[in-house]
Each structure stands twice: as structure tokens, then as C-alpha cells.
Amino acid sequence: MEQGYYSHENPQNLVRTHRVDVAIVGGGMAGASAAVTAARLGLKTLLAQNRPCLGGPISTECESNSDGHLIVGGSNWTTRDARETGPIEEFRMTSADRYENGWRNHFSQVLRDIVEKESNLTLLLNTEVYDVKMEGKRIRELTARTIGSDLTHHIFPKMVIDCSGDSFVGFAAGAKYRQGREAKAEFNESLAPEESDSCVLGSSLYFRAVDVGHPVKFTPPDWADRIDESMFVNRNHQDITNGYWWLECGGDMDTVCDNEEIYKKLLKILYGIWDHIKNGGGHGADNFAIEWISSIPAKRESRRLIGDHILTEGEILAHSTFPDGVAYSGGNVDLHPIKGFYSGNEPSGGRHGIISPGLYQIPLRCLYSQNIENLLMAGRNISVSHVALSSTRMMGTCSVLGQAAAGTTFLCVKYSENPRQVAQKRIGELLRILHRVDHTVPGVAVTDPDNLCAQASVKVSSSMKLNLLHRGTGMREKLSADEIPSAQSFIATTESLDEAIFLMHNRSASAVTVHAELVRQQEMYEFTTGEVLATTSCTLPPGNAVQAHFRFQAKLQPGTRYYIRMAHAPDVESCLCEHYLPGVWKSKMKRSWPPQGDRHNHCVRFIPEQHPFAGENLLNNNNRGGDALSIWISDPDAPFPQSAEILFPERSLCSCVELVFDTGLDHINIYSRQQECVKEYVLEGIIAGEYQVLAEEKDNFLRFRKHVFPPIILDGIRLIVKASNGDPSARVYQIRAYKNSTVE
Template sequence: MKRRDFFKKTTAAGIATGMLGFSSTTEAKYKKGKSISTDRKKDNWQQMGTGQKGLPNRQKEISYDVVVVGAGMAGICAAVSSARNGAKTLLVNDRPVLGGNASSEIRVTVNGVNHLKNKHKCERETGVIEEMLIENWYYNPQESYPMWDHVLFDYVTRQDNLDVMLNTQALDASTKGDKIQSILCFQSTTETYYTINAGMFCDCSGDGLMAAQAGAEYRTGREGKAEFNESFAPDKADGWQMGASIMMITKDMGRPVKYNPPTCAIPYEAEKMHDRKIKNFKEGYWWVELGSEYDIIADQEENRDKLIGYLHGVWDYVKNSGKYPEADNIALDWVGSVPGRRESRRFMGDHILTQVDLETYRHFDDAVAYGGWSLDEHCPGGIENPSEPPSYFHSRFKQLYEIPFRSLYSKNISNLMFAGRNASCSHIALSSTRIQATCAMMGQAIGTAAAICMDKKWTPRQLGQKDIKGLQQQLLRDDQYIPNVKTDDPKNLATSASKWIASSTSSGNVDLLKDGISRDEIGIPHHWMSSGKNAELQLEWDKAIDISKVEIKADTNLQRFIMMHKNPAKNKKQVLDVPPELVKSFDVEARVNGRWKTVAKVENNITRLVKTNFDRVKTTSIRLKLKDTWGDDNIKLFEVRCYS
């Protein structure tokens, strides 16, 4: 159902006027002897169009297979993956825009595996997160953050099987035994309380209020060294959590511009600040950060007010200390009002991912995602702890580490999963896994798992025990790379082809397209690349087979960054467009009764994974006529699949 149809139907139907099972929330105590209720009995409404008095319908009940709460990178990837894999899905977000920390409200760069200590350095994430990033360059070459919001909105709302609710906060969860039955949400713009029923719930909201209200076990603060044998953990456990930061963007006015700090500015004492360097004037300073020693969620509003003061204090120092004359023409253009958060609740799964897991590159049989950002723990107290460096960057990785499925579902709530910074990790492990593109892969994993669980009528734990290979293989098919896991799909008819024939080859080998690995490894190719455009690739079978789907994985250069930056100077090593290596247009032909028949045509393709669907044909050969790229002279592929 399309988004507009969804709202028309739910409004017209009236759905439900009762709110059952939420007495603790709908009548929340706020003063001794008094309560606040969700009903509108005191509403004194006279509707002039009808000439009648009445009560507005502000309570509704709706049902889905899967509900995803939180629409940052993790939540979007979870919701899209759930919907694409057949589950009727709802994405709930408490803000008016999508993107979470990456949105225009906060503007944190979508980093991922960027700085490995090996030849590749970058092992970029594919799947849903890559689709969004490439689409942004296609629709938003001007690098506008408000436009990025709309790219994400268009991307999500056009997905079949997926509905979206913005400005909607998940307030409470109604449980029966160890299972969530429904959640209570409030949409501020429509003043409406929604009871949302579902079979599977995914909390990707970061702070995780919905999961906490369901009774899911969680931790906050830092574990001590001894618990997980983590060398970078403090000697004793404590309550410190990594802080939130306020960002800014400036512009060059071409003339000297004065800066008069607001009264809220907190003076910046540069001489006391350990390693807090003012390296540029364009995008702000991530070290304008505040953590908390006990309850960072309760401290958020106070910390936000302080952060705004500290940010203006830093800028006052830049503009008025006399030490930065090169900033004379630079003016503040945007200052965030919503802090970008790093840590609060960490929900406990059947496995807690630790520093030791990451540094030893532990192999998990249930691996579903990966990471590689350094162990980047920020100092307790942030800018109010000036004697310590803002971040320790404890360790960089030589290769990718694996993230297990057991860290992405609740150990005590049977139909709850989570992805992002609230996943089941120690504080030290979180210092790496919290990076947004890594969170996005967790999201794609749990969204795919949620759809499988609904289809099989399993809990996530049962899925992990009964068919983790099925989940991994679906993720691989949907272009989520998993280290040390090869494609092994018995339904893929391409593996039974007797011949693979290429019209030309400049590197790699056509047989590598069926080796089960869809990216080049260091020193090990897994691709075929043509010599020139207008190349052909042909698969032959000894006996006629039925085919209705052909899928390819093309080249987007996974060793090059594609994220959008606040500071354009960081784009020097990027291509600010669709990757030139990516195949742009091709046809799929099938040989039917001895004649070639075009069964699918692809034009202006902007995705690495391209899935074509057509009426089933009986054939002994499939041919790809690869016509053009977005700029490169040759066409490179990593995988070809065929299905009936």
C-alpha cells in the first residue's frame, strides 16, 4: 500500500477508538493524586462545517507484520529490507525528517570501514546503505543536507510494502509473557495516539525507549577490565557514556564579517584543552561533546543547552582571539540544535560483542555484518574534561571484524531485535560498531531476519538456531557482504550452467562470477571485466530450464568513499556523481526456440545490485548485452544469478 493510500484508509475506517492494555501510559502520574489521560473528553470542539459539537478521533489502532522504530541509517535499512523480503512493514520516526544522525538536523558523515591498516584501507558497505548514498549523488549533486533529507524520504516512501510515520514517538510497549503484543505511539503533528500491533519489533532508535518499556535487558556505562578481559576498559566499571556533539557549517562571505557571540556562549579556554585542535573553519568540531556519568538520556536537554554554549564559545575564540586571521571572511551559516548522540542504552542479546572479539577477528558462525572503524572511545566528560584527549583511537584494524546475529536480538524479549548503537556490545566494542554505515548493515540484517521470522513463524533466536545459513544467503543475495561467508544458493540456476562465455576480457575471469564472493579481496580477484563497452556475457545450459529472474552485481569501486561531507575539501578523493565504473545500461536476452528474445532492458541504472524480473521463459541460454557505464571504458561484474 502506498503511503497516501495508507493514511486515507486508516482515517476513513476510523480503525479503533479504544486503547487497550496501556493504562500505565495513558494515565501517567504527573502529580500526586492527579493523572494525564489520552482521551479527549475535555475537548470543547464546535465544527462549523457541520454545525455540530463533538470529540476528535485521536486514537487509532493499526497492525503490521514488522514495526521498525527509529529511522536513522540502521532503521531505514531494516525497514526497507523487511519490506523487500515480503513483510508488511511500518517505519516509525520521532523526528520530521529521516536519517537520524545523518539528517540535516544533525549532519554527521555516514562513515564506515574507512581506515583499515591494509592495502585496501576502505572496504565500503554495499546493500541498502550504498543504494542511498549513490542515489544522493544522482539527485543531490549540490551536496545539500535538506535535499539529502528528501532523497531519503523519496527512497523510503516509494518502497512497496512499507509505510512511514514521522513525528511519532514510541512511548510504551504492551507485552504478554516474553513477547511484545503492541506499542503505543504518539504522533505530535496529528495529536493522535496509535496502538500498533505486530509480530516482530525492531528498535533502531538509538536510545531504545520502546525496547526498554518492553522490559528488554540493557546496560549503560563502562564495563571494568576484568569482565571481558578488555585492555582499554577502566579498572572498575562506572557509569560514563560517550557524549553527544553539536555540529556547525560556515561559509566564506568574501569580505570581513564580525562575530558577536550570543549571551549563552561559554568561553573557550584553549590553553587548558588537551589535543582539541582547530584544524578548519568549515564543518565544526566533533569534540564539542558532552558525556554523562550516570543517565545520559535524562541529561540530554541540559547537555544540549551547554553544547550550544560551548560551540559558540569555540567560534568566538576563532573569530575574536586574533589567532586566526584567515577566518576573517568566514561566518556561521548553520549551527545544529539537535546533538548527534553516540551512546546510551545497550540492549543485551545472546552474545555481547567485545574488544577481544574485534581485535582477534573472531569468526562467528552466525556472522551477518562487519565493521572496521577503529576503537574510537571518547573521553569521559567530553569538553568538560579538558585534561584528557577528546578521543583515544585505541586501535586500528588490519582487516574486517564480524558482527554476529546473536548480538542483534534480545535475550529476554522473544520478538525484539535491535540495530545500531543500542546493539549488544560492550562499551569498548561500541566505540567502533557505532559508526553509521556499520549500523546500517546491522539494520539490513535484522530487517531481513524479521521478514524470515514472520514467514517461518520463528523467533529470532529460533532463526539463528534453525537456519542461520538461510539468513546469511539472503543477505548475500541482497548484496550485504559477510566476511568468510560464500554464496551457496541451490536455487541459483547460474551455478548449473555448463558454459560461461564472454565476448572479451581485460581482467579477471568469467568463471569468477560464480565463485561465491562478490568483491575483490587483497591480491585475489573475484571479477570479470570486459575489454571495452558493448560487451556480451552468455550462459549455456545442456537442458532447457525455466528462468524469470536475472540478477547481477556490478562495480562501484568499493575502495573509494562515496559519502557526503560538510566540508567539500574532504571530497578530493571522491567522485561526486554516480560511480563511473557502474554499468549504466544493458539488456537481458533469452534464446527461445533457437532465437534470441529480449526479456529485460535496464537504462540509467544507479545500483550495484540489479535485479531483473520478466515473464518465465524456457531457454538453454541467457545473454547479457552490456552496453554502457557511467564513465569508464570497460564493464566490470562480480556476480550473475538466475532464478526460475
């Protein structure tokens, strides 16, 4: 008998079976980045997220703005050009574009839209993985349930990436793990306690308040904490609209088992704070009311799965690199007080950690389980000490960890190997694979033999010389006796430096002698160390925008980074220009949170002229600012269009071109498109001296663009840049061409 409805005699099919290359559990920034990376590499991918939206702590249900501004990692108050690339950069830039177009509280939707566009990716929201079945030392099956639909999922993955934060999959599979603080003696960590314990970083709770246009009362619940002004130790609460990261507790509790109890305590603190703001006077809150409170705590720490290596405080402070370095960070080593809001001292800072430790690498050995053969982890659950976690937990870092784990999974599937084998013998190939999805590690160049442009020749319409002398903005920087001196870095392209000319303002009534040193830079964001190659001085007469001539007469090594350091000079200021240039930085940046970077440089010119932005950089193996020549920038005084023409060493079959543009990796500005990014361009194939359009884009805002077209035999390719998003130059890191569009 046919029936048009379901009944006990004609039941619905509530079971789904998935056979996939990789199952990713957890849809925060690590999980979303891992899923998109795996899918784009061609893996059959499943992403299971137990919440209704993606993003974790930055999601619509957890963060008051959900606009991406809290996604930081490598970028800090001293590191330069350190923002993360790959899918995470696409998430950021898409969010920025939507912000400009009127979107708000939208980051979760951005993630969902990008994830759901991937044909190789199955997204299961509101789906909790609750059971793990093993076969020897491998995970054979995950069982999950979708809340609200009664669906049960049986997932059979070749590989698993645990991005759940609490490491449920690893825990259930029997993976080795840690939870709590190691004793100081175990890893010789200065910030660790004398004895080990179960304490962790606490959890926070966000709220959002709005101006309702008229006075409104607030009566707190009788269970709210009673809070007065004396309890806000270095906790700024002047902005009453968006909640506070320092609204924290639970560090002395079990953040896995006691999560709901921690949430109740956070609510008590939150309503107590709001009672103080509303009824304590002096906060300008008469017209404000809370309209939203996060339904879940923003958790910082719980279980950490153990891999073949445990990253520690000492390795972070040593700016360590590793043979298997596949990710990086530069986040503050920031151990919040265990008692959180009720600690009686400031919520973060020097007494709790080490601010701006500098960039360091994270090895692949921290990203896979020591004892479960097909399990990787990404996010705040990787193999690190408690102290190190306070830096690696940042969401930008979690994103690149997810990308690196996904790339590793690709090679595991390709060669039927486990992650340990990849770490031991395939790191070069892994970096090349990740390179194809724009995952980069600062300071690591990637050689790609499949790139048809690798041995090509290039011709550009123009290139910028490093002359910032006449681009001043009216801003100045005092030559003061600060901890960080006034300095300007650059990468040399000549074998000598005869003279550097700065614009300066002498506010005194008489001439002042200004001293300067030419220094070989040891690290790209360090301006107090390095070999001094030459010292000189100049006499600066009174006046504004006076040229200061520093005659060094020094030998240089092309392709090497140097900086000019200027000594303290009372009443003297150096003129600044607002012109962000990858690899060319001034030393001082203002501190803010999140770190905003700095588009400014000193107004300077070099004799002989330096040309660090030549077209030949398009063929280099670096595609981000750093210690190497890496980007083509056209002459800012030459109008658009600007072009770059690349001729292959021999006529070749081509079906894919990848373009890497500049999106200002030195600063975090998630509220608008990056002005440096190419907006309008035409990509052409060159055939016997003729040009054929392969792709055209009129409104680009992304750093990485991949254009796939029917296979065609070409002599080369030409990129014509017609406009940027505001910068006067065309800025391109790399143009890459491939026979095959798929990554192999």
C-alpha cells in the same frame, strides 16, 4: 444531519490501527536500512521515527552537510574492499548521483524517497512510540503519537526491531540492558576502566558557517564558555565552515535523561569556540557567520540491550568469525575522553583506543533480546561491551546490522520462530535471504540453490589479464623502511610464478640491489605476516621506469592470495598506476577521515600471466572483492560493447534476473558516481538461439539491479554492457536468474 466540517458532534477520527509483520522504531541508518530490507523481502513493514526526517546523526537536522560522508564502518586505513552493500549502498550511490546533479544537504531526502517507494512499507515521521504492551515475553502492541497531527497509532506487530538508539522499546518491554562502562576484569578488556561506572561516549553538536561577502562582527551570548587556543589539544579547527566532531561533552552524564542539559553545554562550548574563531585572530573568519546549528545532539551511546552474546574488545582484535556471523565492521576501537572538549588531551587516537583493528564479524546473537522473544535491535544499542561499542556504533555498521535484523525477522515470520531459533538452525538460509537484497559479509560465500545460473556455463567477449606494467600515472612510492612495507597483492590463477616485473625509478647515480619476497597472505589487508615462499633480488640500473625483474620460480596454489613484499631501498621508487581492481591491492594507503581508500596499484606484470577476472567468476558464490576470485572484468583495451552469455544447464522458467555491478567498494567517494559501475546495458533472454530483450538501462549508477518480467521459458541470458561511468571495462560480480521474483 450532514456536516461539511468537524466539531465535537462530528469529530475527526484521530486513531489509526496497524497490523504488521514488523514494526521498526527509529529512523536512523539502522532503521532505514532495516525497513527497506524488510519491505523488499515482502514483509508488511512499519517504520516509526520521532523526528521530521530520516538519517539520525547524518540527517538534515543533525549533520552540517547531510551528504553521507560520515557513513563509515568496515572501511578503514588498512581494510580493503570493505564498504557495506545492500540498501545502504543504494542510499550512498543515490546520494552521490544527486550530488553530481546539484543537490546539497540532501541525504535525509534520499532516504525518504527510497523508503516511500516501497509498497510494503508505512512511514510514520514525527511519531513517538511512548507505550509498550506485553503478552508474556512478547511485545503485543506499541502505542505512538504523531506530533502536529494529534494522531494516535496502535501498532500490532509480529516482530519488533528497536533502532531507537536509546532502546526505548526494549527498556519499556523489560529487556535486559546495560548502560555505562564494564570493569576491566569482566571481559579482560585492556581499554576498560578498573572499576565499572556509568560513563559513556559523549555527544557532539554541529554547525554550519558561510561567507557573507563582507566583514561581520560576532558578539557571543554572556553564557558562552570562554575558550582560548591552548584548549584545542590536537583539535584542528582550520576549516571553519562545517563544525567539528570533537565538539563533544556529556560522557560523564546520563545521555538519556540529561539530553537537554547536554545540549545546553554543547551550545556553550560551540559559541565559545566560534567567539575564539571570530575574535581570537588568525582564523580567516572575518566574513563568516554561523547560519545553522543542529537542533539535537549527535548521541554516541546510551543503553545497550543484552542478547545471547556480548561482543567484546578481544573478539574485535582477534578478527573473530562466528557460526552465526551476519554483519561486520572494521571501525576504530575509539574511546573518546569522558570529559570531551574539556578533557585536556586529544579527542581520539592511540591513547584512547586501537586504530584500524581489522575486519571482524558480528553474530546474530548480538542482535536479539535475551529475554523478549520477538524483539531484535540494530544500531548503537546492540549487545556489545562499552569498549566494543566504540567500533560497532559506526553508521555503516549500523546499516548492515539493520539489514541483518530485517532478514532475521523474515525467517521468524516465515517459520513462526523466534530469533534464537533462527540463530541456532537457519543461518545458511538467512545469509541466502540477505544475499537476495545484496547484503554481504566479506569472506562469506553464499550458496543459492534457487539461482538458475548456479550450474550454468558462461562465455564472455573478453577478460582482463593482470598486466599493469604500462598503465603508469607518473605517481611513485618510495621503497622506504616504514611500518607497512611496499607490497602488491594478487590472487593466483596459475600453479607457478616464474617472474614478477615491476616498473621502478632509481634516482641514484649507480645500480641498486632491490630485494623482494613472495608471501602467502594470511589476511587480505595484512602485509607483514604470512609464509615466505621465495626470496629474490634484482639489480636496478639508474633511470626512470626501469623494469625490475624478480625471478621467484615458485609454486602457487590457484585461487589463493599472495603478495610480493619489497625491502627498503634508498633512492628507489616503485611506479604506480591508477587502476582499482577488486582483490588486487597495494599495501600502503594514505590516512584521511573519512577513509578514502586507494585506487592505485604498483605497475606490475606476472609470468606466467595471471587471469583473476575471467568470465567464470560470474558463477562463483562471492560478489565482492576479497580472498576469492569474484568478478568479471573485460579487457580494458577492447572497446564497448562487451557481453557475458550464460546458458542454463536445462531450459527453465524465469521471471527475475539480479545483476551485481562494481561500485568500488575499496574507497569512499560520495561526491560522484563510481566510475567502475556499469552505466548502460541490455539484458536479453536466450530462446533456441534467439535473443529477446528483457530489460534495458541507459543511466545506471547502482551496484544491485533487480529486473522482474513476465515468466518466460529460457535457455539462458545475455548481458550486453554498452558503457560504464568512466572505467574502460565492463565490471560485473554476478548475474543471477530465478524462477520466482519473490524471496521465499
